[in-house]
Amino acid sequence: MHRLAGALGVAALLLGAGPGQATTAPVTLSIACGALGVELQLCADAVGRWEKQTGVAVKIVTTPNSSTDRLALYLQMLGAHTDALDVLQIDVVWAGMLASHLTDLAPYMGDAPAGHFPALIANDTVDGRLVAMPWWTDVGVLYYRKDLLARHGFQPPRTWAEMTTIAAAVQQGERRRGRRKLWGFVFQGRAYEGLTCNALEWIASFGGGTILDDTGKVTVDNPASRQALTLAASWVGGIAPRGVLNYDEEAARGVFQTGNAVFMRNWPYAWALAQGADSPVRGKVGVIPLPAGSPGGTSAGVLGGWHLAVSRYSRHPAEAAALVRFLTSAAEQKRRAVRASYNPTVPALYQDPQVLEANPFFADLLTPLESATARPSRRAGPHYNRLSSDLWRATHDILAGAPVAARITALATDLRRLRYRAQW
Ligand code: GLC
Numbered sequence: 186m187h188r189l190a191g192a193l194g195v196a197a198l199l200l201g202a203g204p205g206q207a208t209t210a211p212v213t214l215s216i217a218c219g220a221l222g223v224e225l226q227l228c229a230d231a232v233g234r235w236e237k238q239t240g241v242a243v244k245i246v247t248t249p250n251s252s253t254d255r256l257a258l259y260l261q262m263l264g265a266h267t268d269a270l271d272v273l274q275i276d277v278v279w280a281g282m283l284a285s286h287l288t289d290l291a292p293y294m295g296d297a298p299a300g301h302f303p304a305l306i307a308n309d310t311v312d313g314r315l316v317a318m319p320w321w322t323d324v325g326v327l328y329y330r331k332d333l334l335a336r337h338g339f340q341p342p343r344t345w346a347e348m349t350t351i352a353a354a355v356q357q358g359e360r361r362r363g364r365r366k367l368w369g370f371v372f373q374g375r376a377y378e379g380l381t382c383n384a385l386e387w388i389a390s391f392g393g394g395t396i397l398d399d400t401g402k403v404t405v406d407n408p409a410s411r412q413a414l415t416l417a418a419s420w421v422g423g424i425a426p427r428g429v430l431n432y433d434e435e436a437a438r439g440v441f442q443t444g445n446a447v448f449m450r451n452w453p454y455a456w457a458l459a460q461g462a463d464s465p466v467r468g469k470v471g472v473i474p475l476p477a478g479s480p481g482g483t484s485a486g487v488l489g490g491w492h493l494a495v496s497r498y499s500r501h502p503a504e505a506a507a508l509v510r511f512l513t514s515a516a517e518q519k520r521r522a523v524r525a526s527y528n529p530t531v532p533a534l535y536q537d538p539q540v541l542e543a544n545p546f547f548a549d550l551l552t553p554l555e556s557a558t559a560r561p562s563r564r565a566g567p568h569y570n571r572l573s574s575d576l577w578r579a580t581h582d583i584l585a586g587a588p589v590a591a592r593i594t595a596l597a598t599d600l601r602r603l604r605y606r607a608q609w
Pocket residue numbers: 252276277278322323378379380382434452488489490491
């Protein structure tokens with residue numbers, strides 16, 4: 186009953202019912218948005234438009250940049266069953282972990298889910314309930330300095346070994362020319378979810394699998410994983426500054442965008458910022474799929490992205506769901522793509538001339554996105570964060586100098602124990 190009454194209320198508001206005709210008491214929603222790059226501004230603009238259309242007031246709650254810190258905040262708030270958050274921006278890997286705290290959105294979305302990548306809708310469907318709607322999708326990509334590669338006579342790399350060689354040569358050549366602060370490669374090396382993404386990309390692209398296989402068995406302890414992480418460890422203090430052990434997305438972008446790195450691993454959002462009017466590297470940047478482990482091997486950009494969910498403890502689920510439907514619509518996703526290169530979750534937008542004009546590399550991203558490497562979050566379900574933190578801690582230790590083979594074996598032992606307890 187409450188749900189239906191709420192839905193009717195929002196319908197009346199969306200149809201522009203005047204104050205005298207309002208069917209519900211004034212509602213104020215709150216939405217938790219990220220603030221990485223221009224995220225917060227984009228969120229505020231879109232929410233502002235919806236407020237004007239509907240007359241519903243929305244409070245924006247900012248959340249920490251690190252996906253890991255954001256999860257801790259949500260777990261704390263949802264665990265307390267607070268009604269202080271109605272709409273939450275959740276990471277693609279959290280659907281299984283947070284499902285029990287989230288509202289089933291299916292009754293509110295009509296045919297909207299059919300317009301999104303089916304794999305993302307499947308990701309958000311937990312035990313038959315649609316617990317979130319995709320807002321934007323992400324895939325790890327390699328940014329490079331076109332001008333510096335051209336000056337030193339290199340083509341963009343296809344393998345990690347080539348990337349390593351080029352990064353070292355350009356770093357050395359440029360330093361000789363007096364550019365003392367130039368580094369070859371920056372990535373996300375801090376101990377958090379971002380490092381899990383990087384580690385999985387290295388391991389999977391060397392043919393080392395995705396930590397668990399399809400049956401949930403732990404597969405990470407293998408020669409290809411050792412090879413991948415040995416190469417990655419060799420970067421730290423060589424082509425990458427030691428500080429990379431504490432870099433998240435924005436720290437890496439800071440170094441690259443000020444002109445101090447040849448290559449950067451990041452998500453597509455960094456493109457619009459690198460191309461911004463005030464960016465020192467504007468016009469000098471190329472974006473390509475991440476390198477493969479071996480010639481002819483696969484590139485393994487990890488699937489990322491953020492979705493919108495409604496808290497089960499919201500007092501206004503119908504209004505909150507209406508806001509989610511508006512924000513995740515094709516029109517809003519197009520606006521975000523054109524203005525700030527956020528990848529739509531609506532495949533039709535990858536053929537949209539304005540989207541492609543603003544983001545020439547999007548046409549080449551459709552395949553990497555469709556074949557992106559998924560983190561093992563569906564298999565691990567509620568235990569994903571534990572699995573991921575074991576992986577990022579082991580990877581961080583290896584990047585900081587721990588013996589590769591022994592540390593991967595210890596990781597596999599921890600994960601097998603976790604599997605036994607979690608029964609996945
Ligand atoms: C990006 C991705 C997200 C990932 C995070 C890791 O925000 O969209 O899926 O977990 O980076 O730092």
